Amino acid sequence: MESKGKSYLALTMGTLSMMICFMVWLCLAPLVDVILKNAGVQVSEFQRSFLLATPILLGSIMRIPMGILSDRWGGKKTYIVLMLFLIIPVLMMPRVHSYGMLIFTALLLGMAGTS
Incomplete structure (x- = not known):
């Protein structure tokens, strides 16, 4: 029974983290007008x-x-590093004030799509 509980926990955590990555990956599209207006660009x-x-x-x-990193480090470690990395662009997005910085932040946000 303990194995079944761990399986459910793994499934739940995997689903939540995938949902978060998908939301981060695609968050720019619905917010682009607001971001451009606030940045004055x-x-x-x-x-x-x-x-x-x-x-x-x-x-x-x-x-x-x-995928190569996942093969070398393992999926769990790679995914944790990815989730921690995604904090950077999420915190950067409300603070951008130029088009170049928006592109750079969009590149960082794109890493969420690798999940």
Whole structure:
């Protein structure tokens, strides 16, 4: 029975962490207008589209290196490091004041897509 409890805990923690990563990965799209307004940044439609596509593209590309790291370190350690790393862009996002910084933060947010 103890094994069954550990299995349920692992399933619950895995589901919650995946949900958090997915929310972080895609949080830019619904908030981009508010973020741009608060940052006082005027952007063209191309720049806005590029900003929205950046986390999606990076998340897709970085899955291969993250898979390699998972093979070497183990999935649990890699996922914990990823979750801790994601604190950085989440805390940075409300503090950006330029388009370049928005792109950089979007790149960091893209790491959530590697989960």
